[in-house]
Amino acid sequence: MKNASIAKIFYDVANLLQIRGDNIHRVLSYRRAAETIDELSQPLQDIRQEGDLEKLPGIGKTLAEKIVEMLDTGELSFYNRLAAELPVTLLDLLNIEGVGPKKVKLFYDELQITTLEELAEAAREGKLRELPKMGAKSEEKILRGIDQLQRQQTGRHLLGDALPLAERILGELKQLDGVQKAAVGGSVRRRKETIGDIDLLIATDKPEETIDYFCNLEIAEEVVAKGPTKARIQLANGLGVDLRVLPAENWGTLLSYFTGSQAHNVRLREMARKKGLSLNEYSFTDLDSGAETLCPDEQSIYQTLDLPYIPPVLREDRGEIEAAQQNDLPDLIQKSDIVADLHMHTTWSDGQCSIREMARAAVDRGLRCICITDHSRSLGIANGLSIERLKEQAAEIKEVRKEVEGQLLLLHGTEMEIKADGSLDYPDDVLAGLDLVIASLHVSLNQPRRQITERLLKAIHNPHVDMIAHPTGRLLGRRPGADLDMEQVFQAAASTNTILEINASPQRLDLNDIHIRRAAELGIPLSINTDAHAIDHLDLIDYGVAAAQRGWLTAGQVINCGPLTQLEEFQNGH
DNA sequence: TAGTAGTGACTAACATTTGCCCACAAATG
Numbered sequence: 001m002k003n004a005s006i007a008k009i010f011y012d013v014a015n016l017l018q019i020r021g022d023n024i025h026r027v028l029s030y031r032r033a034a035e036t037i038d039e040l041s042q043p044l045q046d047i048r049q050e051g052d053l054e055k056l057p058g059i060g061k062t063l064a065e066k067i068v069e070m071l072d073t074g075e076l077s078f079y080n081r082l083a084a085e086l087p088v089t090l091l092d093l094l095n096i097e098g099v100g101p102k103k104v105k106l107f108y109d110e111l112q113i114t115t116l117e118e119l120a121e122a123a124r125e126g127k128l129r130e131l132p133k134m135g136a137k138s139e140e141k142i143l144r145g146i147d148q149l150q151r152q153q154t155g156r157h158l159l160g161d162a163l164p165l166a167e168r169i170l171g172e173l174k175q176l177d178g179v180q181k182a183a184v185g186g187s188v189r190r191r192k193e194t195i196g197d198i199d200l201l202i203a204t205d206k207p208e209e210t211i212d213y214f215c216n217l218e219i220a221e222e223v224v225a226k227g228p229t230k231a232r233i234q235l236a237n238g239l240g241v242d243l244r245v246l247p248a249e250n251w252g253t254l255l256s257y258f259t260g261s262q263a264h265n266v267r268l269r270e271m272a273r274k275k276g277l278s279l280n281e282y283s284f285t286d287l288d289s290g291a292e293t294l295c296p297d298e299q300s301i302y303q304t305l306d307l308p309y310i311p312p313v314l315r316e317d318r319g320e321i322e323a324a325q326q327n328d329l330p331d332l333i334q335k336s337d338i339v340a341d342l343h344m345h346t347t348w349s350d351g352q353c354s355i356r357e358m359a360r361a362a363v364d365r366g367l368r369c370i371c372i373t374d375h376s377r378s379l380g381i382a383n384g385l386s387i388e389r390l391k392e393q394a395a396e397i398k399e400v401r402k403e404v405e406g407q408l409l410l411l412h413g414t415e416m417e418i419k420a421d422g423s424l425d426y427p428d429d430v431l432a433g434l435d436l437v438i439a440s441l442h443v444s445l446n447q448p449r450r451q452i453t454e455r456l457l458k459a460i461h462n463p464h465v466d467m468i469a470h471p472t473g474r475l476l477g478r479r480p481g482a483d484l485d486m487e488q489v490f491q492a493a494a495s496t497n498t499i500l501e502i503n504a505s506p507q508r509l510d511l512n513d514i515h516i517r518r519a520a521e522l523g524i525p526l527s528i529n530t531d532a533h534a535i536d537h538l539d540l541i542d543y544g545v546a547a548a549q550r551g552w553l554t555a556g557q558v559i560n561c562g563p564l565t566q567l568e569e570f571q572n573g574h
Numbered sequence: 575t576a577g578t579a580g581t582g583a584c585t586a587a588c589a590t591t592t593g594c595c596c597a598c599a600a601a602t603g
Contacts, residue, residue, distance in 0.1 A: 102598085265589085
């Protein structure tokens with residue numbers, strides 16, 4: 001049984017217990033365990049074999065036993081008992097905006113409602129308004145919520161879509177009279193690969209005008225909530241946008257609160273309480289005297305808690321608080337550290353620009369080195385290069401190289417197919433003539449775990465292969481990526497000193513943050529590349545850098561960081 | 575339920591706003 005399925009069952013158990021009205025600590029325990037499992041980089045089966053299940057945070061004797069049961073039998077008897085008691089379709093109702101465990105229980109107890117359809121019907125017939133604490137407005141809201149759910153508009157959105165949108169809206173609000181500070185918060189500020197909604201923060205002395213303006217934005221399809229300090233709108237694409245407005249004196253606490261993550265905030269607030277303080281989005285309050293301390297910036301919050309500043313990308317309660325306490329936070333890689341982009345395409349295969357155009361664009365962006373890596377012959381759909389055309393391309397690269405000499409190191413490589421049978425697309429003697437060989441999986445990504453893992457390991461062990469691009473092949477929100485045994489992949493990459501790519505394309509971000517961190521722990525060389533198919537794509541490097549930061553990387557762990565010596569040393573070693 | 579105490583019991587819980595119905599549930603980080 002896979003980690004994700006086990007986590008799902010724990011989430012379901014937590015929700016069923018909550019609907020049943022069970023002890024909240026019990027509920028939170030299951031939820032915490034599910035979150036822990038979701039973030040693991042290794043299969044639970046492996047951890048179990050090491051006997052380390054109970055070492056995982058939030059997992060003790062009872063939950064470890066339940067994990068073992070699921071690994072062995074594929075099911076959980078405790079869950080089955082709960083499911084016999086309460087219909088599992090009740091869990092679907094929790095996905096409706098405005099419906100939580102208490103309402104679900106109310107609908108079930110009073111009207112025997114168990115499914116979305118039954119709830120919608122009861123709402124249309126006006127039965128819900130008869131229930132205590134319900135009314136006509138709640139009924140309408142539930143119908144809207146169900147409609148939205150059925151139009152599939154509640155999923156997560158790509159950071160690559162949300163970030164530009166957030167900055168555009170913020171840019172407009174910044175122009176308003178009275179606005180002193182403005183920022184994007186939430187998971188967008190933390191640069192999570194996907195985001196649930198956009199959070200915007202404004203410090204102003206004219207809150208009412210700001211909120212009115214926000215609620216009347218052209219793109220606002222619906223105003224979901226509107227109060228004196230807070231408003232929420234919904235856009236046509238289903239994306240929710242929250243705005244929180246406070247005076248500038250509350251800026252630090254506001255920004256911190258609205259940046260999250262929730263888990264990080266809870267940790268900070270617990271620490272505050274241990275110091276006899278209460279922390280909220282307005283200030284610190286002394287629990288004895290009631291005296292308030294304002295924080296004009298985030299630094300002063302961490303200072304009050306005796307911590308160094310923790311950058312937003314790390315605020316996930318994945319050990320950053322402990323690291324901060326020991327003054328052991330990583331010196332995170334920055335975009336300015338990147339001097340090379342080692343994976344990009346041209347019109348020779350499926351790119352939109354010539355070698356010359358890509359080279360000039362790289363120079364314009366201050367890069368010192370790029371590698372042209374068009375697709376190989378078997379990827380016909382992308383106009384992959386035959387051996388003959390690869391040689392012709394080498395000649396053109398030689399020409400352009402002269403033009404940019406002194407400004408840019410122009411390398412000639414390939415993004416070579418690892419074919420479905422595990423063989424490589426070019427023979428060794430061809431590979432030997434290239435500056436950099438990237439190997440990639442594009443086809444037959446659905447092969448069973450053992451087969452596709454073996455296929456990738458074979459490529460890693462080929463002495464000519466320098467790098468594996470977008471290792472899992474996932475496309476965010478579209479396909480999950482190959483079912484690889486990542487631990488085996490990491491061990492092989494570590495032993496052969498093969499680079500693993502952090503593909504910066506917002507659709508991929510592959511490796512992900514958790515895998516990045518694990519790979520770096522094992523000393524595997526990493527490379528952040530754009531996989532650009534056009535000049536503009538070179539700018540997507542920001543997303544790759546953000547992913548690397550979320551994986552706790554320093555510049556020293558990334559091969560395409562300056563000076564170029566790191567790269568040269570690597571090449572000499574291969 | 576997990577963790578810490580010390581082998582059966584106790585404690586742990588962040589803090590807010592909004593909507594909507596009339597005191598609370600849901601949602602936000």
